[in-house]
Amino acid sequence: MYPRDGAPAGPEETGAKAGVLGPGLSLLQQVGCWHLNLSSWSNKVPVVQHPHHVHPLTPLITYSNEHFTPGNPPPHLQTDVDPKTGIPRPPHPPDISPYYPLSPGTVGQIPHPLGWLVPQQGQPVYPITTGGFRHPYPTALTVNASMSSLLSSRFPPHMVPPHHSLHTTGIPHPAIVTPNVKQESSHSDISSLDSSKQSDGKKVEEKKKEVHIKKPLNAFMLYMKEMRAKVVAECTLKESAAINQILGRRWHALSREEQAKYYELARKERQLHMQLYPGWSARDNYAANQQGKRKKRKREKQQAESNERREYFPNPCLSLPPITDLSAPKKCRARFGLDQQNNWCGPCRRKKKCIRYIQGEGSCASPPSTDGSLLDSPPSSPSSVVPSPSSKESKSQTEQMQPLSLTMKPAHQPLHHPHLLAGPPPPSLVQLENSAAAASKTPAASSHNGALEHRDVSSSRQPGSSVASSMARPSASLCHSHSLLPSTAPQPLSLVTKSIE
DNA sequence: CTTGCCGGGTT
DNA sequence: AACCCGGCAAG
Numbered sequence: 001m002y003p004r005d006g007a008p009a010g011p012e013e014t015g016a017k018a019g020v021l022g023p024g025l026s027l028l029q030q031v032g033c034w035h036l037n038l039s040s041w042s043n044k045v046p047v048v049q050h051p052h053h054v055h056p057l058t059p060l061i062t063y064s065n066e067h068f069t070p071g072n073p074p075p076h077l078q079t080d081v082d083p084k085t086g087i088p089r090p091p092h093p094p095d096i097s098p099y100y101p102l103s104p105g106t107v108g109q110i111p112h113p114l115g116w117l118v119p120q121q122g123q124p125v126y127p128i129t130t131g132g133f134r135h136p137y138p139t140a141l142t143v144n145a146s147m148s149s150l151l152s153s154r155f156p157p158h159m160v161p162p163h164h165s166l167h168t169t170g171i172p173h174p175a176i177v178t179p180n181v182k183q184e185s186s187h188s189d190i191s192s193l194d195s196s197k198q199s200d201g202k203k204v205e206e207k208k209k210e211v212h213i214k215k216p217l218n219a220f221m222l223y224m225k226e227m228r229a230k231v232v233a234e235c236t237l238k239e240s241a242a243i244n245q246i247l248g249r250r251w252h253a254l255s256r257e258e259q260a261k262y263y264e265l266a267r268k269e270r271q272l273h274m275q276l277y278p279g280w281s282a283r284d285n286y287a288a289n290q291q292g293k294r295k296k297r298k299r300e301k302q303q304a305e306s307n308e309r310r311e312y313f314p315n316p317c318l319s320l321p322p323i324t325d326l327s328a329p330k331k332c333r334a335r336f337g338l339d340q341q342n343n344w345c346g347p348c349r350r351k352k353k354c355i356r357y358i359q360g361e362g363s364c365a366s367p368p369s370t371d372g373s374l375l376d377s378p379p380s381s382p383s384s385v386v387p388s389p390s391s392k393e394s395k396s397q398t399e400q401m402q403p404l405s406l407t408m409k410p411a412h413q414p415l416h417h418p419h420l421l422a423g424p425p426p427p428s429l430v431q432l433e434n435s436a437a438a439a440s441k442t443p444a445a446s447s448h449n450g451a452l453e454h455r456d457v458s459s460s461r462q463p464g465s466s467v468a469s470s471m472a473r474p475s476a477s478l479c480h481s482h483s484l485l486p487s488t489a490p491q492p493l494s495l496v497t498k499s500i501e
Numbered sequence: 502c503t504t505g506c507c508g509g510g511t512t
Numbered sequence: 513a514a515c516c517c518g519g520c521a522a523g
Contacts, residue, residue: 215521220504224522232523240523241502248503266505281508334513 213280216273219262223251 217225224247231243231250251259273280 215506215519217521218505221521224503228523239502243523244503246503251504263505270506 213277216269217266219259219266220248220251222265222269223247223254223262 224244227247227250228243231237231246235243235246237243237246254262
């Protein structure tokens, strides 16, 4: 069940390969990728939402691929934004290349989709601007439907991403959001005019608090942004939740390379974000203190309750001792270290329970050479293991095979229904997805179809299995389910859900 | 409703 | 160190 987590797990490493995507992706696609990224930055709403409410002291900042020379930044780029205050301040974009997985050579050879982001001659900049896009959508670069749909869906008619070759004014920084509250306090604009000197400082401070810096988009979010429109178009769905479910499945169905692409994008976004807001912390977004308190209280309550429950309804599964044994190797963190998180398994990277540890504990995944080799080498091409055609095909197959699994997600234990693999090919993906979405509304109806979920991705949060599942890995899978999960695995449809806590 | 990320807390 | 929890990101 490794595949997924490992793959994405290697944004860095995988990214290096994926970055080169060259082999797998056409140039057009790469261009498309560029668009994706660009739009991902530019399409965020703040401007659209409350453009005029932005305080003068909080200049709009944009991500842009505008030509930029480190030593000769445009005047308007001289400012950066203080992470906590949102107050403009001199930018000093650190060189992100050190972190960038792609070797310079590689980048040079093949135009990286993120080329504009890669500090080759210039560094990514976020020009401060007050204007929007002046140019209509660059049709010349509209290389694929997905991108066009993406863009059209993400940009208001009047706001279209600038052609990278154009010297545009750029767009407001997507991550900076002025809370609605500000609208009322928009008087700040006015008051700032009539305000006295004494209030200036205050205003600034107020502004600090007002500004909300959004989190950078993660890989999946980026993927969602790109694909949502597509899905919406293909399906007749409107509900975001349903769309998301489909997107989630598609995401898992993506090949490693494809996912890696998004991980890479996300990584860039984070880097960029951190450059822009050096001290930015997700924690700053909200009233951390209050939340923390609330959380703590809630937790305490839950703990108390669960304790009581367990006394009355002891759960055998939960009471089971950790599968780990003393011979088990270190977990990802200890094994690879903090500086090699790309080698960590997904959960570890998410600060979740290490799956390799559990799996590897036994004889299955532990040895990196055997089955584990696959596990331990995320970036390795799936094709090497998958006898079937291309990873893409197997992927799509995988996707089709478990289109109605939405309601099965909660399953914690891997489900293996090898016999179902031989099932007749589904009519069409879209149809299935539609039905899946529909099924989500009527869980009962989809229950029988849920069996189609042959992927052991079952545990939705455990992406590390889709690929492996597509290629029956009886040895490892069965080994795990039988030898390691005696008490839980037997459950056919895994009734063990999150609720059982 | 989705996945990924991350801070903070707990064990 | 390992892990859990909860919140946030978009729509």
